Amino acid sequence: MPSLLVINPNTSESVSLLLQQYVQQEVGDALDVHTITARFGAPYISSEASYAVANHTVLDAWAAALAQGRKPDAVLIGCFGDPGLFALREGAGVPVGALAEAAFAAAAWHGRFAIVTGGERWRPMLQRLAASLGHAQTLAGIHTVAPTGAELAADPAGARKLLAQACREAAERFDAQAIILGGAGLAGIANCIAEQVPVPLIDSVQAGAQWALDAVRDEQKTAGPGGFGVAWQNVSPEMAALR
Numbered sequence: 001m002p003s004l005l006v007i008n009p010n011t012s013e014s015v016s017l018l019l020q021q022y023v024q025q026e027v028g029d030a031l032d033v034h035t036i037t038a039r040f041g042a043p044y045i046s047s048e049a050s051y052a053v054a055n056h057t058v059l060d061a062w063a064a065a066l067a068q069g070r071k072p073d074a075v076l077i078g079c080f081g082d083p084g085l086f087a088l089r090e091g092a093g094v095p096v097g098a099l100a101e102a103a104f105a106a107a108a109w110h111g112r113f114a115i116v117t118g119g120e121r122w123r124p125m126l127q128r129l130a131a132s133l134g135h136a137q138t139l140a141g142i143h144t145v146a147p148t149g150a151e152l153a154a155d156p157a158g159a160r161k162l163l164a165q166a167c168r169e170a171a172e173r174f175d176a177q178a179i180i181l182g183g184a185g186l187a188g189i190a191n192c193i194a195e196q197v198p199v200p201l202i203d204s205v206q207a208g209a210q211w212a213l214d215a216v217r218d219e220q221k222t223a224g225p226g227g228f229g230v231a232w233q234n235v236s237p238e239m240a241a242l243r
Contacts, residue, residue, distance in 0.1 A: 002216045005072035006035040007061045009054040009079045019078040022187040026209035044150035046119045058084025063238035068154045074215045078180035095215035102211035103204040111177030112140040114170040121150040141174035153185030164193040185206025
């Protein structure tokens with residue numbers, strides 16, 4: 001069975017458990033999913049500084065997985081914001097995807113889309129990412145709610161009510177043809193509130209899992225050349241071994 005490595009760039013094991021549950025549920029028996037957690041960094045990425053560190057944690061997590069003899073058929077970065085995506089895609093030698101990129105593609109199929117997520121500081125980061133992925137014109141707008149993703153995940157009932165209202169507001173405000181509910185900690189909520197939202201609602205974790213299924217079926221189309229070509233210094237022993 002092909003294997004999928006899910007990297008959680010947050011240090012929160014609870015987020016890793018959510019990712020493992022929902023990604024494995026989505027891919028079924030088609031992929032063997034293994035989720036690993038960042039060995040350092042922020043419990044939940046919610047700022048530019050924590051995002052910057054997460055780029056490093058993703059590479060370190062990949063190196064640790066290789067050191068354990070676990071080279072997968074594909075990698076999914078389990079953070080809506082995709083830290084480390086371009087760097088790992090360049091050097092891993094297997095298909096590498098991430099939640100936001102997958103969700104953007106799924107939502108754009110319907111037309112212009114809006115994003116609903118937790119934490120105001122995510123707005124400029126997501127705008128920058130959307131532009132870099134070619135979605136500057138298809139992204140209609142970003143609606144953030146005050147609680148961070150971690151706070152929303154800690155109160156599922158309250159989160160469902162708050163996010164359903166936010167999705168309705170985003171659909172109307174931005175005249176969006178689809179809404180992305182973005183965040184690893186929000187996995188599964190979209191299915192619970194979809195009937196309360198007037199346009200298609202995309203779960204970023206579900207979109208990432210679907211990307212993984214497609215990537216494994218067409219590896220040559222999505223895999224980078226492999227190899228990092230860097231003489232690392234003062235990093236973890238596992239990462240120092242990456243070449």
